[in-house]
Amino acid sequence: MNALTTDRIRDHATRLGLTHLGTDAAVVTGLVERAEQAQMGYLDFVDLLLEEELGLREGRRFRNALKLSGLPHHKTLEEFDFAFQPDLDVRKVRDLATLEFARAKSNVALLGPPGVGKTMIAVALAVAACQAGFSIYFTTLDDLVRKLRTAEATGRFNRQLAAFLRPAVLVVDEVGYLPLDRAEANMVFQLVSRRYERGSMIITSNKSFAEWGGVLGDDVLATAILDRLLHHCDVLSINGPSYRLKDRFDLVTGGEPMP
Numbered sequence: 001m002n003a004l005t006t007d008r009i010r011d012h013a014t015r016l017g018l019t020h021l022g023t024d025a026a027v028v029t030g031l032v033e034r035a036e037q038a039q040m041g042y043l044d045f046v047d048l049l050l051e052e053e054l055g056l057r058e059g060r061r062f063r064n065a066l067k068l069s070g071l072p073h074h075k076t077l078e079e080f081d082f083a084f085q086p087d088l089d090v091r092k093v094r095d096l097a098t099l100e101f102a103r104a105k106s107n108v109a110l111l112g113p114p115g116v117g118k119t120m121i122a123v124a125l126a127v128a129a130c131q132a133g134f135s136i137y138f139t140t141l142d143d144l145v146r147k148l149r150t151a152e153a154t155g156r157f158n159r160q161l162a163a164f165l166r167p168a169v170l171v172v173d174e175v176g177y178l179p180l181d182r183a184e185a186n187m188v189f190q191l192v193s194r195r196y197e198r199g200s201m202i203i204t205s206n207k208s209f210a211e212w213g214g215v216l217g218d219d220v221l222a223t224a225i226l227d228r229l230l231h232h233c234d235v236l237s238i239n240g241p242s243y244r245l246k247d248r249f250d251l252v253t254g255g256e257p258m259p
């Protein structure tokens, strides 16, 4: 290919916003070489060109979205050791990973004691949703409430609430660790009722739903919140051992190996 042509392709690609094809003449000439070696047809070559550009753009979008997502880590379901948690139904988790819940704007609740992998599964589902193109955001309930309170004090409550309404999948981690007061529970009610049937939430909690009245400091509000949250919701209870204590037999059994 002559230099004039490659320069013009680069220029046109850049002006069209095809930043990958526009960065370096070597990108296009490299693709042309691949096409020649594989004796590709014209259609296949156009397909290859667009695929390259889109692949890089998607990769970039995915990495940026993960960076802004607030996720504590980016572990995936492949890293989850299902053998360690035999009472957890693998098929249920794999079904959730198809992201039908996100398309249906329904919710997921992961319940169980500390260390059983609730946060990890919530994160893995959020990473999968992000990869599939859903917008995601991760927060603990504590952080969420703190942000809403601060916003309210400075007259920005609606704007902050809108930020929590925007993502297609909102993870709210650790419901139940710290009790809320009535004003805070009211904010959670506003969030849950505004997201109801408009977006998905993935909730993790160490408390059973029956105990949420205590957590939220008000039985009536707790019922109203659960009513909306659970109307369309997959509930996974994980009641096995703590993965954090996996190698700490001494702590769990007082020195005896675990059965």
Ligand SMILES: Nc1ncnc2c1ncn2[C@@H]1O[C@H](COP(=O)(O)OP(=O)(O)O)[C@@H](O)[C@H]1O
Binding pocket: 075, 079, 080, 081, 082, 084, 085, 112, 113, 114, 115, 116, 117, 118, 119, 120, 121, 204, 243, 244
């Ligand atoms: N079955 C598992 N396989 C692999 N890692 C696990 C498993 N369960 C938990 N972990 C890991 O153990 C730690 C605690 O899990 P986490 O999801 O934070 O538990 P929880 O939110 O239920 O308290 C994390 O580092 C997590 O990645």
Ligand SMILES: [Mg+2]
Binding pocket: 118, 119, 120, 173, 174, 204
């Ligand atoms: Mg957790």
